[in-house]
Amino acid sequence: MLPDLRDDFPLLARTVRNGRSLVYLDSGATAQKPRAVLEAEDAFYREHNGAVARGAHILAEEATEAFESARADVAELIGASSDEVVWTSGATAAINLVANGMLQASLGAGGAEAERFRLGPGDRIVVTELEHHANLIPWQQLAARTGAELAWIPVDDAGGLRYDEVEAVITPATRVVAFSHASNVTGAVTDVEAIVHRAREVGAITVLDGCQSVPHLPVNVAELGVDLMAFSGHKMLGPTGIGALWGRKEILDALPPSQFGGSAIRVVTMESTTWLEAPQRFEPGTQPVAQAVGMAAAARYLMDLGMENVARHEARIAQILREGAVEMPGVRLLGAVGDPAAIDVLGLAAVVVDGVHAHDVGQVLDDRGITVRVGHHCAQPLHRRLGVTGSTRASAHVYTTEDDAHAFIEALAAVREFFGVAA
Structure with missing residues (x-):
């Protein structure tokens, strides 16, 4: 204990x-917040508040350093590289980022690199029957808008996943498998390997909801073998209004963005725009810098424990x-x-x-x-x-x-x- x-x-x-x-x-x-998180967020506003990557003055430099250092700390918690972590407003936003990026690809965005994300009639999206709505509704909407089929791995009478159904549900037509690392109702931890193994056999992209696992269990994304994972700050002792999407770098760089604005761009003309590489391509607009600093403090608190x-x-x-x-x-x-x-x-x-x-x-x-x-x-x-x-x-x-x-x-x-x- x-x-x-x-x-x-x-x-x-x-x-x-x-x-x-x-x-x-x-x-x-x-989750409640330790003093380390409260003090980190407060100290940023008191001493370093500035716009990230938007100025040459000292406060902008300090804010940018705090923002990117926070990214590295959160990446360390899950065994990732910092350039694989995208800041979002929460796990719901992270999952929607992926689903909406796939919708953009299905509409023709992203060129040849985005081919793996394109969905249409005859394709299948797989979830499970125990998903939180945040990892169900975005996929329902993606299926409805692309003509893909939505299928799910069922649960038994006790609420346990039917692993004996994995092979039958994840068919060769499956393009995406989205599932929770742990249930927020039964508390059961998912056998990730069993699902990832089948998804790889059919060439499907795996998206893991890590909201209930990252705050409570040792999580190493390389060992899990998934392609993408969403998690939130407020459940892991951090602030509200901040979360993250982890993804394999080659997948993030190929996924089309679905929100647009400053900071995410490389070149803008009146006719067209090109995007930065990930993670910046997914982070347009004003950044949640203080919240990221607080989430990093929470990550360090957990790692120290x-x-x-x-x-x-x-x-x-x-x-x-x-x-x-x-x-x-x-x-x-x-x-x-x-x-x-x-x-x-x-x-x-x-x-x-x-x-x-x-x-x-x-x-x-x-x-x-x-x-x-x-x-x-x-x-x-x-x-x-x-x-x-x-x-x-x-x-x-x-x-x-x-x-x-x-x-x-x-x-x-x-x-x-x-x-x-x-x-």
């Missing part, structure tokens, strides 16, 4: 309902949350309990309480100072497949303690009695 890190996170010191101590268990939605240590810590929290839920009468855990030693499940538990709506469960917990997520967690198809409309999710991060996990289980045990539906 990690040491108690709550003193590093100022917000966790506040009290909430009726003076209760805050038990923050909504990190799967957004050691991602193996983070994963082991959260696996222990997962064990308490999930085993406590499984043993509770009238409570259904979505997904399997998992083996903490294997680190094959995130530190979260999504539950359904018999006879009680998820929002009502959340209200009871909130009255005790325990913050959780309620609803479908932007994963309606998965909840529908599991036969429920929503769930109550407790999710952990590096600052979550065993006492926090036990407090959730204790409060959850009182919910059915509170509403008069206990057996």
Whole structure:
């Protein structure tokens, strides 16, 4: 287990309902920020604020250096080169960047280099049934606009991916396979190798949603073998409004941009424009410099802790949350309990309480100072497949303690009695 890190996170010191101590268990939605992140962002604005790559004065130089140093730090966290990391406003924007770039290619942009991204009738896009909406809707839209077919790898009755269906779903017609590294509902970590292996057999591009893995697990993009990966800053202890797209350099340089403006260009005439190489070709307009600096501070904070240590810590929290839920009468855990030693499940538990709506469960917990997520967690198809409309999710991060996990289980045990539906 990690040491108690709550003193590093100022917000966790506040009290909430009726003076209760805050038990923050909504990190799967957004993580709290350590002082190192708050101070880094503040220091940039106080001491170095300037426009990136737009001036020869000292503040512009310092801002540009901070911006590119931040890129290098975030790249280091995932085992990448800095020229493979594109800044975006978040993971949703990163996935849309890829899907919209493929749409541009399908409309004829990018020339011969973009041929691999062009889609049309007869082509297939593959996702999974457990995707967050951010990694489903952009591909639905791309299929609708290009005439490609959208298919998906199904889940079983427990919400686990049907790996026995991978070969049948990822056909030779498949051009793109987009899937989550870890589910934000079941917490299960995906067997990336199994999907990447099949995608390579048919020559498909792989796009990984790393939102739930990068903040919690050791992630090395070279070892994963995917072509592109999206992840966000706010889930990994960083600021909101910042995220990143990692991609193999040769793929990024060939993908047409879909947003246009200054900073991304090489030559502009009244008739045409040529683009810079990646990552700059995807970063037009005013840059989120302070947010990038904050995201880099979060990356350094996590690297200082050691991602193996983070994963082991959260696996222990997962064990308490999930085993406590499984043993509770009238409570259904979505997904399997998992083996903490294997680190094959995130530190979260999504539950359904018999006879009680998820929002009502959340209200009871909130009255005790325990913050959780309620609803479908932007994963309606998965909840529908599991036969429920929503769930109550407790999710952990590096600052979550065993006492926090036990407090959730204790409060959850009182919910059915509170509403008069206990057996």
